[in-house]
Amino acid sequence: MILMNNKKIPLSEPNITGNELKYVTEAIRSTWISTKGMFVDKFEDKIAKYVHSKYAIACQNGTAGLHIALILAGVKPFDEVIVPTLTFIAPINVVKYVGAEPVFMDCDKYMNMDIEKTIEFIKKECKMTKNGLQNKRSRKIIKTIIPVHIFGSACNMVELMNIARKYNLKIIEDSTESLGTYYTEGKYKNKFTGTTGDIGVFSFNGNKIITAGAGGMVVTDSKRLALEAKYLTTQAKDDSLRYIHNEIGYNYRMTNLQAAFGIAQLEKIEDFIYNKTKNFKLYKKHLNSVKGLKLLDFPDNIRSNSWFYTLLVEKKEFGMDKNTLMYKLNQKGIQSRPLWYLCHWQKPYKKNQSYKIEKAVRFWKIGLNIPCSSYLKKEDVLKVIKTIGRIKEKNNF
Numbered sequence: 001m002i003l004m005n006n007k008k009i010p011l012s013e014p015n016i017t018g019n020e021l022k023y024v025t026e027a028i029r030s031t032w033i034s035t036k037g038m039f040v041d042k043f044e045d046k047i048a049k050y051v052h053s054k055y056a057i058a059c060q061n062g063t064a065g066l067h068i069a070l071i072l073a074g075v076k077p078f079d080e081v082i083v084p085t086l087t088f089i090a091p092i093n094v095v096k097y098v099g100a101e102p103v104f105m106d107c108d109k110y111m112n113m114d115i116e117k118t119i120e121f122i123k124k125e126c127k128m129t130k131n132g133l134q135n136k137r138s139r140k141i142i143k144t145i146i147p148v149h150i151f152g153s154a155c156n157m158v159e160l161m162n163i164a165r166k167y168n169l170k171i172i173e174d175s176t177e178s179l180g181t182y183y184t185e186g187k188y189k190n191k192f193t194g195t196t197g198d199i200g201v202f203s204f205n206g207n208k209i210i211t212a213g214a215g216g217m218v219v220t221d222s223k224r225l226a227l228e229a230k231y232l233t234t235q236a237k238d239d240s241l242r243y244i245h246n247e248i249g250y251n252y253r254m255t256n257l258q259a260a261f262g263i264a265q266l267e268k269i270e271d272f273i274y275n276k277t278k279n280f281k282l283y284k285k286h287l288n289s290v291k292g293l294k295l296l297d298f299p300d301n302i303r304s305n306s307w308f309y310t311l312l313v314e315k316k317e318f319g320m321d322k323n324t325l326m327y328k329l330n331q332k333g334i335q336s337r338p339l340w341y342l343c344h345w346q347k348p349y350k351k352n353q354s355y356k357i358e359k360a361v362r363f364w365k366i367g368l369n370i371p372c373s374s375y376l377k378k379e380d381v382l383k384v385i386k387t388i389g390r391i392k393e394k395n396n397f
């Protein structure tokens with residue numbers, strides 16, 4: 001996968017150089033290609049071991065996992081769920097799947113959900129009632145918070161778990177972007193993202209740190225929740241001979257083919273993280289010395305999986321805004337992408353409550369994701385860096 005000079009550099013592509021073909025072939029030869037098979041059990045086992053979680057339940061994709069997590073958390077129609085506005089839309093849409101409403105929260109300096117503001121919102125704008133934490137404005141009950149560990153970063157879970165326990169809130173960690181990230185200091189030292197809250201969810205979509213084509217994994221230390229997750233993702237079948245269903249279930253199972261692919265990818269995850277982190281540092285060294293540019297850091301107290309890199313482009317100092325830079329990079333065959341359009345601005349959510357959103361807007365204005373595939377070599381990264389430098393020079397003359 002050597003990128004020649006005239007070759008395009010995409011934003012993020014899967015790295016398929018391990019045992020993928022071997023394991024998928026094994027699955028096909030075994031004729032177990034659908035939603036049962038030893039690779040599914042194995043993949044669950046291996047993910048649970050990797051993140052040190054007691055249970056892992058495979059599912060069709062990360063969105064399905066988040067949907068199930070909300071049901072497990074007991075979120076019902078007309079409840080509310082606190083979510084960040086700066087994220088991919090999936091953790092917001094699932095709130096609607098269960099008939100509840102999102103309340104949008106700002107992000108912090110690392111682009112993760114602002115935990116200080118979340119606590120302020122709970123203390124100032126809500127009150128404890130016999131039904132649970134009530135939003136004083138909407139009078140609805142807040143059952144759950146979904147922090148999202150953005151781009152391989154990690155939220156401040158210590159403070160969040162403290163407030164969650166105090167107000168009886170369930171925490172669902174959207175760890176779909178942060179498999180492999182763990183804390184290196186403090187109360188959660190050596191704990192992986194996805195394992196400090198009540199339920200964690202991972203994704204194996206094509207652009208994630210490892211992929212299974214598509215796929216998701218729900219992790220928890222609660223046996224009760226794990227059994228319930230398995231039950232709900234497999235059509236809530238209570239009797240597999242007579243087909244008795246005592247609840248409404250979902251066909252959210254992962255296939256054996258997906259799992260075979262995922263296992264091969266998991267074998268490589270530490271290599272991917274190593275390369276991505278090395279490339280992140282190379283970008284940082286060069287780009288941070290360009291006037292008007294800064295690569296957003298990951299917090300000091302974590303080992304990040306370095307999944308996605310965010311370049312902050314200050315228009316005045318750099319000489320052009322991030323959209324112009326994106327357009328010019330694209331002309332040179334280098335793909336980049338602006339941050340997600342904020343969720344509280346999206347058409348289905350315009351009427352939902354949002355709380356003091358400031359930093360997210362600022363990041364949205366200046367943030368650009370730049371190429372980060374784990375197979376990028378030093379010369380590829382240097383090519384992106386040089387191209388950005390040339391674009392700036394030309395613009396100034």
Ligand SMILES: *Cc1c(COP(=O)(O)O)cnc(C)c1O
Nearest residue numbers: 061062063088090176203204205
């Ligand atoms: C990718 C992603 C998801 C959804 O995962 P899928 O497997 O694509 O359904 C959810 N949340 C965030 C933040 C994501 O980036």
